[in-house]
Amino acid sequence: MKNKVSVGDKIKVKKGDAEYEGILLPTTDASNKDILILKLSSGYNVGIKKDKNIEIDLIKKSVLKPGRIPKIRFKKNPELPNVTIIGTGGTIGTHVDYKTGGVFMCRTPEEILATVPEIGNIININKVINLFSIASEDINVNHWKKIAGVVKKEVENGVDAIIITHGTDTLALTSAVLNFMIGVPPIPIALVGAQRSPDRGSFDGRLNLLCAAHYCTTDIAEVSVVMHGSINDDFCYAIKGTKVRKNHSSRRDAFQPVNTMPFVRLWEDGKKEFLRKDYHKREKEKRRIDLKLNYAKVGLLKVYPNSDPKILEWYYKKGYEGLVIEGTGLGHVPGKDAGLKNNWLPIIKKLVDKGVIIVICTSTINGRTNNRVYRNLRLLNKTGVLWGKDLHAESALVKLGVVLGNAKNLEHAKKMFKTNLVGEFEEKNIVGDNLGF
Amino acid sequence: MDFNYKKLGFKCGLEIHQQLDTRKLFCSCNTVISNKFDFSFKRKLMPVVGESGDIDESALNEFKKRKTMVYYGNFESSCLVDMDSEPPHEINKDALIIAIQLALLLKMKLVDEVQIMRKTIIDGSITTGFQRTALIATNGFIETSRGRVPIESLVLEEDSCRRIRENEKEIHWALDRQGTPLIELMTSPVIETPSHALEVALKLRELSRNLKIKRGIGTIRQDVNVSIKNGARVEIKGLQNVKHMPRVINNEIRRQLKEKKVIPHVRATLNDDTTKYLRPLASASRMYPETDELPILITKEIINEAKKTLPRIIDVKNELIKLGLNEELAEQIKRSGLYEKFKSINSKINNPKLTSTYLLINKNADNKLLEKVLYCLQKKKIDKENAKKILKQNMSLSELNKFLIKTIDENELRKSVIKLLESKKEILKEDRAFKMLMGLLMKEFKGRADGGTISRILKEELSKRK
């Protein structure tokens, strides 16, 4: 190598009778060993293997400069609600530098507007708070506590609504736990994500953000997930944070209501179709939020044919205070007829007696549990378990975490779990046919 | 009508897009075009912020006017990947191998590691809003009658949707074509004359036809870049028939000569081989890495695999001459891309001249029908006029039967010969008796019996009477 070259330099690479001229790019973790990545003038990147035959010449130093963020030249409209956007990570709320191919978090209202300019016609972006930039599978309790803390502060500061951008994988868990930590909020709070990246024309987060903005203009003072309602880019649903689930790994309409009706169907142009009336209404005066920030050690497991109940003893030894078990169908666990080694009932009873709260949910996601229609259910009920009813298991899990973390004692925790704290239990299961699920 | 191209400062390069005959490039869907649709969905594409990048009220109003895209899919040729509702699968190895094979045939330099890119596409013709494209090889060449023409690059990329219709509010697209693997070849702008351009196009086509590529209308798209001294680069798209290339190029030269100032732009070809303004030349496309795919190392193993299945390139013309065609017919069959068809039909008919003559006037004829027609012609069971008619109208085999000559049974024929000999006894004494009788019989049985049979029976009967 004649000259020392660094990333961003324009260089010429000769290798045998092949010759390339372009800008040296940084290698990524996706690349293979000893590969040098060059951006050619045609726009294409090529990977060239560094070996002893390679000749590299510097043509010009530091040619690659990052692109700039577009300037926004329209005024704030005082008529529109002031909304704080809280960034936590995920593809939504990021923007792409097409020149370098890099992906960056939006740090200012301007950067969000640059990605979805039309949002400026719906809300005033009061502030953008970048809490962290984390893939949603890496979210943990500390992140939840931070989000809840910032929400409280912003509500008390008097914003009209809050939008939280979040990776989609655990979005529904964050929405549920936030709802349990802050209780029923006095203003609309929307959690929003994207299934496709924002560099592409078909970025689904565009509609999600626009509809989240429209949600902020309503009087629905609830924690909701606002995501695509269909495979088309036509409308979004705002679904109660405790009753929503990601049911597809990649479709844009992955977020579906579980045993509930969405609050509202929202279109890009501002059209709204309210699907229920029983939501909590915006409160102009109330600005206090009592946080339930403690979160207990809770776990989630599943029963299946041949499953070994001894796993429960491991959880007990590790200090778990509460467990959610996804039973089959109406909430069954393998009983006596499953055989001595596979009978879950005695060990469940043992843990309950030792003060572990065990909640039974259904692995079917949709539908509710039942504690009496079959003999085995009645036997399970006798062990002293609690029932998740129409809560899906992940929602029951975070409710149990918050309840156990903040109750005065075990009995209080059990009572709190059975209480309909933020509207997470619904008396009746919706038919849902008209929604297509 | 020909110009002095050198004096004109004629510069010309080709860009050829050829569909591969495989499954899609980033999913396992088939690539069959069909107007049977199983589902549809709508998308609104994100506004793409202008090059200056700034956003004001007028830009916002522009965003409002965007059209809705409506996509139609068939379950066989479309899946969630095509709908941009699932990340792309691993690149189709069959397509990658074909691309490597073509690169080898063109003596190109393969890159060490293929980087798949996203090229921004804003018209809605691809559901994602970008086209996945990858540079596979550079620096190749093809030998031509005017020397080597460099092939600058070989790119493997996905095709876009078919546009079905458009109205004020919506554009309708068919998903079936989207994702079909395409190879893009770009020559250097060193082509010397319009007929040289045709030669390069035909040579490249002939070479790629050794590989698994799609054939037929719409499977190849050839764009021509043309400029002359004091002119500017003009890109001509939509050339349907490659043979019209020289005419289209000459028309473009004539047009540029008439213009006072030529600006760089894109033109579309019209039916009469003239062109019309389409749009300004696209500025360099926004291209950035496809982060959903890993870079692909071009290993020795994959190159060897490509070499193993690389067909032996045969000299088609030479083969045809060996099969018994003369230079001229061999050239015509080769040029028309009828080598395989000719070989297959002639293997049954075993009459190269007859087969090639009829094949050249009926290039698209069904193999079975053509074989049957040629067979009947050889056996004189059909006359030439009817044969041509049958092929031209692409009749079914059963329809063909109606045109078969009703042949007369040999016993019947003999009876008629005897009857004739008895009624024309006076002729028998003449020297030219045989010839005269033959003439009469041929006239009577034309089309119902062949001359050989008539002559044999006549000879037999005459000898009995001597």
Ligand SMILES: [Zn+2]
């Ligand atoms: Zn597919």
